[in-house]
Amino acid sequence: MGRADSMPVALSTRPSFDSLILEPVPGLKRWTQLRNAGQWISRQWKETTREVHRDLRSKDLRKPIFYVLYLCWLGLPSLAIGILASTQNVTSLVQGIVTTACQPDGSFSPYANSYNAWDWASSGFFEITLAFGPMGFTPAKVIDICWDVIVGRAGQAVLAMVSWHVFSQYTTTSMDDSPVTYRTFWIVFLHKEPTFYSIMHLIKDFFSYRRLNSTVGMIFMITTITFTLVFPTLASAMTGYSPVNKAFIQNEDGNLIPFSDFHILAYVIHDGYRVNLTTDTYITRPLGEYYIDPIVWTGDDEMTYYGCFYRERCTLVNAVSQYVSSYGFYGKNNTKSTWENTTLPAPALNISAYYIPPGRLFGNNWTDPGTQRKPFHDQTGLTYTMSNRTYPLDYITTYGSCQPVLNEYQWGFSFAQLFILSVLLFVWTIGISIMWLKAHSKLPLQGHPEVPKGWKAVILLAEAMNTELPEAGINAHALKDQEVKGKIRERLKGGSVRFDAPLTRKEYCFRTALYMWFKTNDLGKRISRNKWWWTALLIASVLLPLIMMLGDYALTPRVFLIAISSCTILGILLALSIGSTTRSRLFVTWIWIMAGLIVFIGVCASGKLDKHSRSSR
Template identity: 40%
Template sequence: MSKGPWKTSQFFAINIVAARSLSFSVAKFIDVVWDVIGGRGFAVVMAVLSFKVFRQYLTVSMRSHPATYQVFRAIYLESEPSIVSTYRLVKDCTTGRRRVVPATGLVFMVATLVFVLIFPTLSGSMTGYINVSRGFVQASGGDMVPFESLDFVAYVIHDGWRVNLTGNYIISLSVEGGHEYMQKIGDSSSWILPLLGGASMQVGCRGEKSRSLNCQLKNSTSHYAWQYGFYGLHNETSVWPTDHGNVTLAAPSLNISAFYLDDVSSSIGDGYGHEWVDPRTGQRPFSDEGRIGWTAANQTFTMEDIVANSTCQPVQNQYQWGLSLIQLLIAIILQGIWIIGLCVMSYTSNKHDPLEGGQPEVLRGWRALLTLAEAMNMELACSGIEPHVLKDDELQRQIDRHIGGGQVYSKSGGNDVVERRGFPNAGRAE
């Protein structure tokens, strides 16, 4: 019944629940806030950090590898990536006459721009809100019993009338939340059910529970079984303990059986029976987890009953908000690669000092615009291109055809291009 979280069918499944039992308005509000802050907001932060490092890297690279006008414009004059700027960067770097930046730097820059572009979509895709579903199991009379009302079965006194109880009287462990082991069947995280391996029953009747009749009976039954065993095999008189005194019972002892009982270190009051050995078989029947059982509405349910007769039904106006495990891991891995690459690129850039030559800061804004304008005016004039009489697309074709996309060098590089370590030399355009 459980589904593995790594199957392709679980790619969009919300299997990490972060908030439960929400109204539609609250769930929608959380989802919108996540999309704005976690998606678009974080993409802006990534863009700012990435362009800062890219400008440092390109400043150093341009001392030996001139940047084309389009590449310079995409990195220095824009503050966040776009489809057009990314396309220009790829086009000029792969089809131009010269290699603008080292290949590894180019690949990482393009990959980062694409990642920043798709991150808001990836962030929105990995989260969502779904209707809360609760598990129910069908009782013998046809009624649907919710999982949260199930309690672990401890003992069954088959001849309960001997101690003023009904026959086949069911005694539960009175464990708050004892239904959680099976509640996972109705949860979107049902794939973790096999990992539980059983439910801890090492909870005694404490606090307010200790005043309940069921807890008194459980303690009495546990103590009685510890003294006389199970199945009425003790063929002598026995004493049934109560809070109002002991009751002597004629032989044989009470016919008591049990479901699965956890190992509670032979605690008499907390559910004795895990270590009990049946003298007829030499086995410990109540230590078998396959005997685990639940009770509700004076009826017992085994694991087979739960699997065969359980169903999930949505709860009206209750939602849960969460994330997809697969997509979350993909996002974390991609962000890890981005952080490592950015650190390596920043280290490489700072090793060669991007501000060499007395520049007050790495080019950006108006200073970058002036640098591009100076380079274009000088190169276009030398090439005989008249930009003022050409349309924009005609000017772009002239630049591509006659000067190979243009070239902008870092002013800190001086007039002579010097090969610098970490940035392979490339011939300058004539």
């Protein structure tokens, strides 16, 4: 017998079920992958929410929320200034593109871009040039009242609250070396209301009796009180409602015809009967879908008008344009021609034209072989038609007017006043921030947990008066109030209130401290540690002003990018302040991005973007 291992092994041809058991079924494998992915997502979500909850509980949210609100407050006037400063035509700022010949100030002009928002004439300064509507009288009145109450009065309350809080802190830092008068102390620490009385007496006390350490600080305080006092008036004066205007043209009979009934002439087919048209058929260019009046846009050396971007609405004018591009004008081509798949015997159709803007229609650069001139290139040749009558552009400009529409109103802003108020709010924000930083860097007083206010301020004022009045020989109980005031001015130069407690950091210099902070702080390490977050913040911050420069081009993507980039900036800032982990920061940032997306969807749902996009076609 031979060895067993040398014997040949017979291969089995029977099917084996081991491979079927060991190898997963493709459908089962896919299901397992989906289940594992779902479990991973669920686990990541639970860990993320746990980290966010831990960050929210372990950190004081008042500072991050304050920073975000401050940036929003600072960004609001900055954004308004940026948008308004880059605007020439204020109507396009509201409507996306100008659609009517009635200008924001109520005047008539067939030129869409003729109104200059920066021409602050006496009439235009108070005109409602940034208007929204149309609407009824009641909604316009309700909006105007709500604006005056909410923005005017509530805005004044916010300005006063913030300003006097900072004034009291700043004055406290100055009273260690430069005491203030009784009246100044009362206005800053107790009165806390913007009145004409407080303004006049602060001016008198600052420049006649006792000054603060900083002249700039005194001037800023007086200016801020004045600004706070007149803020409701400014907020109310820059808004209002006015009737909606409609453009009309006075014809030869003295009747007013709506300008929307007029059309811009492009061509005239003088032998239109040859193609089943009438003799001297006027070929006009239809308006854009959302245009109200046949207005034109002027440039340095050309004039354009919109519309005719939809083929079904412009079949005839496009057919004429194609025909004259092949056979020329005035019927001078003595050959057969083709008109919309129909062969015409010689000569070609006798077609002339008026002014043709450069663009889709043929004729602007056409040269007459006989005169070697371009007859349809002259802008003065622009002509309108209505009821088979022609009206040159000069006639339209001379006899055009805007009349109010019955029971239709619009509410809005004066461009000039809105811009001025935005600049004033921005200057106030920067100034009050610097004043707060300078005061906050030197406080608190030693032994005093807070700046004096309320009853404590009353006690301090009473102590100062009880000390100084007897020394000056003033018996307040035996004199009338006016006599006491007069003797305080004469003998005490308004009196003096100071704090005996020294400042904690009296020699603190804001500029030196800022330099040392940048020099010794681990800011560089923190930026390096979060470099990708700071890179994303920088990209979003640079992207936002670039998007604003696009004007009316690509409106829908522009609004989308503005909403997303703005919310991304706020989200990253809040995430860096609150979040301690990458997941937590991503969650906070994503919440803000979703908020921006919701805003964009809401704007799209309103139909405003669709209207603007189509009107520019």
